[in-house]
Amino acid sequence: MRSENLDEEEEGYAERYAERAVELKAQCDKERQSVLKAGGLKIIGTERHESRRIDNQLRGRSGRQGDPGESRFYLSMEDDLMRIFGSDRLSTIMEKLGMERGEPIEHNMVTKALENAQKRVEAHNYDIRKHLLEYDDVMNKQREVIYQQRRMILEGADLKATLLEMADDTLQQLVEETLPQTSPEEWDFDALRNRMNLGLGLDVERNADGKTLRVGSGHALNADSMLPQDVLDAAEKEIESLYEAKELEIGADKFREIQQYVMLNVLDTQWKEQLLIMDHLKEGIGFRGYAQKNPLSEYKREGHELFEEMIARFRHEVTAMVFKVRVEEKIEEPLQKRAPTHFVASHGADVSEPHTVKRDEKKVGRNDPCPCGSGKKYKKCHGK
Numbered sequence: 001m002r003s004e005n006l007d008e009e010e011e012g013y014a015e016r017y018a019e020r021a022v023e024l025k026a027q028c029d030k031e032r033q034s035v036l037k038a039g040g041l042k043i044i045g046t047e048r049h050e051s052r053r054i055d056n057q058l059r060g061r062s063g064r065q066g067d068p069g070e071s072r073f074y075l076s077m078e079d080d081l082m083r084i085f086g087s088d089r090l091s092t093i094m095e096k097l098g099m100e101r102g103e104p105i106e107h108n109m110v111t112k113a114l115e116n117a118q119k120r121v122e123a124h125n126y127d128i129r130k131h132l133l134e135y136d137d138v139m140n141k142q143r144e145v146i147y148q149q150r151r152m153i154l155e156g157a158d159l160k161a162t163l164l165e166m167a168d169d170t171l172q173q174l175v176e177e178t179l180p181q182t183s184p185e186e187w188d189f190d191a192l193r194n195r196m197n198l199g200l201g202l203d204v205e206r207n208a209d210g211k212t213l214r215v216g217s218g219h220a221l222n223a224d225s226m227l228p229q230d231v232l233d234a235a236e237k238e239i240e241s242l243y244e245a246k247e248l249e250i251g252a253d254k255f256r257e258i259q260q261y262v263m264l265n266v267l268d269t270q271w272k273e274q275l276l277i278m279d280h281l282k283e284g285i286g287f288r289g290y291a292q293k294n295p296l297s298e299y300k301r302e303g304h305e306l307f308e309e310m311i312a313r314f315r316h317e318v319t320a321m322v323f324k325v326r327v328e329e330k331i332e333e334p335l336q337k338r339a340p341t342h343f344v345a346s347h348g349a350d351v352s353e354p355h356t357v358k359r360d361e362k363k364v365g366r367n368d369p370c371p372c373g374s375g376k377k378y379k380k381c382h383g384k
Helices: 002-037 052-059 080-084 087-096 108-154 159-178 189-200 228-250 252-291 295-322
Strands: 041-045 069-073 204-206 212-215 219-222
Touching (some): 052 069, 080 108, 159 189, 159 295
């Protein structure tokens, strides 16, 4: 029964729609004939745009699909377009010809001068867009690298090989900075020990006599004859053993989830900081032109250096967090039974039934200043 009523309503709606459409079409045809009889649509412009494309779009409003129409533009010698490009020269010519102020000018020379001015503005705007595109291309290349790395992590690639590669790069940087290519007497073993311990959780110790350097638990090197590459090779082997020990301790699947979480978190944080740094660099890079330097080349060079530093920070933080992570299982204690709470009224009577609580003060909104006087919003202060 209900479906029959719906069908009748739809049929009635369709009939009313068809009747209304016929009425509106007749009205539109009548108005169209009156417009055609009057000569069609006429476009009147009070100035010319910097771009010829905009003027042509306005002209295109009239005479569409073969209908009659007309367009006419009026402009002054004091308009911005004429004032910036050639207004003084044209004004001098008009004065020599004896033309008075307010008299219309319809000479082809003015039209050509106006078109040339529009071409110059369009060429200038094109150069600006091209220049901005070259700056954006620098960030786009960095973005492609970051998104490729992020996609690799999300798709669950071989995170073990990636993490060990990051650890090797971090170790190589630490060894190069603390153990230069000089005699072992000039090496900074204390800095090497502190940075490896803090960054990777790897123990590096020297014996009391100072002749033996112990890397981890299974590698002992002669401090007098060893090379930086020997320290690096021993550290890489210890890192691989440390990874396998962590995998056995935590579990392969759990350890993989931890690596994925840490990599994504650190990568997103570092990339947001990189975007902010690059924006600040772009704001002031134009001043390099005063030093006879190409701002774009300087932006590319410094942007590449900042990106390399960001990648190094990403690798260092990931390895520091993953190799030092510990998983603790928290055992929740059973909830103790609580005694029923009784509320005591001001006159001392025991109140166990619910009662209405009224607020005497005005409610503080989330975005209102905090009543404590800190100057912060309530949601960021006592409203947390």
